[in-house]
Amino acid sequence: MVFDSLAAVRWLTDPLSAPFMQRALLAALLLSITGGLLGTWIVLRRLAFFAHAAGSATFPGLVVAGPWGIAPPLAALAAALGFAGLLARLTRRGAIGSDAATGLLLAGALALGSVLASDVYRSGAGVDRLLFGTLLGLGDGDLWLAGAVALAAAAATAALARTWLATGFDPAAARALGVCAERGDWLLLALLAASVVAVLPAVGALLVSTLLVVPAATARLMTRSLHALLTFAVALALAESVAGLLLAYHLDLPPGPAIAVVGGSVFGLAALASATPWRGRPRAAT
Amino acid sequence: MSVAAPERAARIEVAGLAASYGPSEPALRNVTFTADGGHAVAVLGPNGGGKTTLFRALLGELGAVTGTVAISGATAYVPQTERSRLDFPVSALDVALMGAYARTRWYRRVTAADRVLARAALQRVGMAEQASTSYGTLSGGQRQRVLVARALVQDAGVLLLDEPFAGVDATSEEAIMRILDELRAEGRVLLIATHDVEQARRWDRVLCLRGEQIAYGPPAQSLTNAVLEATYGEEIVMLDCGHRAVAIQHHAH
Numbered sequence: 001m002v003f004d005s006l007a008a009v010r011w012l013t014d015p016l017s018a019p020f021m022q023r024a025l026l027a028a029l030l031l032s033i034t035g036g037l038l039g040t041w042i043v044l045r046r047l048a049f050f051a052h053a054a055g056s057a058t059f060p061g062l063v064v065a066g067p068w069g070i071a072p073p074l075a076a077l078a079a080a081l082g083f084a085g086l087l088a089r090l091t092r093r094g095a096i097g098s099d100a101a102t103g104l105l106l107a108g109a110l111a112l113g114s115v116l117a118s119d120v121y122r123s124g125a126g127v128d129r130l131l132f133g134t135l136l137g138l139g140d141g142d143l144w145l146a147g148a149v150a151l152a153a154a155a156a157t158a159a160l161a162r163t164w165l166a167t168g169f170d171p172a173a174a175r176a177l178g179v180c181a182e183r184g185d186w187l188l189l190a191l192l193a194a195s196v197v198a199v200l201p202a203v204g205a206l207l208v209s210t211l212l213v214v215p216a217a218t219a220r221l222m223t224r225s226l227h228a229l230l231t232f233a234v235a236l237a238l239a240e241s242v243a244g245l246l247l248a249y250h251l252d253l254p255p256g257p258a259i260a261v262v263g264g265s266v267f268g269l270a271a272l273a274s275a276t277p278w279r280g281r282p283r284a285a286t
Numbered sequence: 287m288s289v290a291a292p293e294r295a296a297r298i299e300v301a302g303l304a305a306s307y308g309p310s311e312p313a314l315r316n317v318t319f320t321a322d323g324g325h326a327v328a329v330l331g332p333n334g335g336g337k338t339t340l341f342r343a344l345l346g347e348l349g350a351v352t353g354t355v356a357i358s359g360a361t362a363y364v365p366q367t368e369r370s371r372l373d374f375p376v377s378a379l380d381v382a383l384m385g386a387y388a389r390t391r392w393y394r395r396v397t398a399a400d401r402v403l404a405r406a407a408l409q410r411v412g413m414a415e416q417a418s419t420s421y422g423t424l425s426g427g428q429r430q431r432v433l434v435a436r437a438l439v440q441d442a443g444v445l446l447l448d449e450p451f452a453g454v455d456a457t458s459e460e461a462i463m464r465i466l467d468e469l470r471a472e473g474r475v476l477l478i479a480t481h482d483v484e485q486a487r488r489w490d491r492v493l494c495l496r497g498e499q500i501a502y503g504p505p506a507q508s509l510t511n512a513v514l515e516a517t518y519g520e521e522i523v524m525l526d527c528g529h530r531a532v533a534i535q536h537h538a539h
Contacts, residue, residue: 044374159392166384170370176345176363177440178388224420226375 015249023143024135024255028241030146031202031211034195036234037153039216040226041188045168048213049099050087053106054196055208057083059113062130062205067121073145073197080193083109113205133204135245135255142201149191149198156191157230160184165226203256210256211237214263221267221274240266296323296359296443296475298344303353305343314339316498317353321491323443323473326466328486328505331495332518337479340495341446344477359443359475362436366448367429372422378432379417382407385439400439407435412461427458434465444475451485483514 015021042051061079065072083105090101113130117123123130129137138146163184167174174181192212199211215237216229223229244259251258297320304315314336321327329337342348344355345363362385385407386400408414411431421429430450437445450466451459470476470490478489486492487505494500494508494517501508501517 162384162387162390162396165374165376166387168371169374169376169381169384170365172369173363173365175347176361176446177384177436220375224375225377226380229375 011250012246015246020136021245021249023138024245025242027135027138027143027146027202028245029238030143030150031199032215032234032237032241033150034146034153034198035211035237036215036219036232037157037230038192038195039212039214039237040219040230040233041157041164041168042192042213043216043220045164045188047188047192048209048217049102051192051196051212052209053102053109054080054083054193055200055205055212056106057109058196058200059130059205060109060116062200063113063116063121063123063127066123066126071141073141073200076197076200077193079109080196084189084193129204131204131206132254132256133200133202133207135202135241135259136248138201146198146202149194152191153195156187160187161226164188203259207256207260210260210263211241214260214267215240218263218267218270221270236266296473297321297357298444298475298477299354299356300344301354303340303343303351303355305339305348305351307339307348314343314495314497317493317495318499319491319493319502321475321477323359323475324470325491326470326476326478326489327491327493328489329477329479329493329495330481330483330486330517332481335481335517336495336497338448341448341477341479344444344446357444360440361444361446362440362442364430364433364437364445364447364450366452367426367433368453370421370429374422376421377418378408378413378421378424378428378435379404381421381432382417382435382439385436385441388440404435404439407438408432410438411435411465425455425458427454427462430454431458431461431465434462442474445469445477447476447478449479449481451480451482483509 016025042048058076058079061075061077061082062072064070065075068075086105087098087101090096090104091098096104117127117130163179163181166177166179167181167184171181195212196208199208203210216233219229219232219236223232240263241259244262245255247253247262248255248258299320301318303317304312306312306314317340319327329340331337339348341363343351344357345361379401382404383396383400386396386404390396390400405414405417408417411434413428413431413435416424416428421432424432434445434447434450447466450462454462466476466478476489477493478485480486487509489505491503492505492508493502494513496517496519501510501513
């Protein structure tokens with residue numbers, strides 16, 4: 001019994017002695033702050049599909065970054081902003097719905113990226129890393145970027161929470177409340193693009209939702225106030241990242257998909273628990 | 287009811303107002319009226335008649351406005367409750383506190399004094415006990431009362447209420463009616479959008495809109511059969527040998 005619990009503790013602590021794991025944990029902490037805070041606004045403002053598509057849209061940018069000699073984060077940011085700009089242009093006249101336009105651009109970006117990767121630049125095995133990332137191989141630049149974006153996300157949430165809450169709650173009345181809805185929305189979208197670029201090296205272009213959507217969507221099921229939602233989303237993002245990292249270490253899995261699996265499972269359990277009558281909802285009197 | 291001496295000098299003066307959403311034809315034109323503090327004005331008209339356009343123009347949200355609008359006193363907008371996101375993690379108190387956002391600097395929290403004010407406003411509309419209840423789980427009438435409390439926290443002299451009695455239960459209707467009477471007695475100006483002719487008869491003035499101003503004045507003078515026919519067209523039905531008129535909405539056909 002004693003042996004068993006010791007082994008369990010070692011299972012948890014041994015990986016942490018490796019420097020590359022400590023680095024990965026630091027990255028997980030920084031990205032969880034970003035993911036939990038901005039994820040809350042993504043979920044509340046129904047921007048999850050936008051966030052996923054912005055992540056995928058960076059793929060062609062990342063493919064050409066190497067051959068063209070551009071820093072990958074800059075190429076990714078340019079691609080994400082290009083996506084947002086095209087989306088605004090496509091939906092301006094109202095002839096095409098925003099979700100259809102998002103889907104169109106998402107498919108276009110992935111197709112363009114695949115053609116560039118396979119036929120033009122022959123990126124080979126690197127493509128996997130661009131699409132799914134690796135929390136275990138981050139450079140100094142990636143960490144600095146993660147730190148800067150986490151700081152920006154925290155500062156923006158502190159300063160703009162009221163604006164984002166009032167605008168999302170009732171856009172028609174926000175202006176009459178003295179809230180500058182438009183400026184707040186532009187800042188939110190810009191920050192979202194930056195956060196997508198920050199999580200890219202860790203979880204890749206296809207799995208940005210793992211950190212930016214899943215923890216906040218799970219926390220949403222279990223909280224009733226904004227403050228609790230923000231706090232719980234950050235805590236959950238961190239816990240899921242660490243659990244995914246440990247699984248990846250012991251089972252030799254890629255960390256991004258491991259975190260995605262953990263996050264998806266926790267969401268499933270939370271959804272089950274919140275749908276069960278004994279929790280939160282009074283039973284019908286019979 | 288007795289009218290107390292006005293505590294504030296709220297007033298709306300609109301002359302020759304035309305408003306549009308873009309370069310197209312104005313959605314509303316030829317609007318001229320004055321409402322003094324202590325007056326409740328029913329804004330009557332069919333759906334698409336220009337009630338919401340008038341409110342948005344008064345709030346300064348429409349770029350293309352001609353004519354003059356002079357409003358003294360802070361203006362609050364009380365929207366229809368189902369226009370808001372009922373799944374948001376906000377309590378009744380959180381929603382009332384939104385009335386204090388405009389005077390809260392971006393780097394500050396909402397002040398303790400404003401929290402006291404928000405609780406007092408909820409108390410006034412009879413919602414003190416539900417202060418920490420999720421807004422989305424309240425009934426339509428209770429939500430409407432919370433939105434009125436939010437306007438009280440804004441300390442508005444002018445309140446623009448968009449169909450405040452739509453989808454509201456009898457208890458809340460009574461409570462809202464009582465609070466509106468109180469607000470009017472305090473010298474505020476109320477503009478109450480409605481498509482209910484009987485409701486409009488209750489208030490001090492009626493402004494009839496159908497793309498333009500059809501009539502403005504006390505109900506006895508402005509709610510004539512001719513005016514109602516001009517406001518509602520073929521949607522109007524006369525009862526009691528022409529003494530009472532009922533507007534039929536399209537969805538009721």
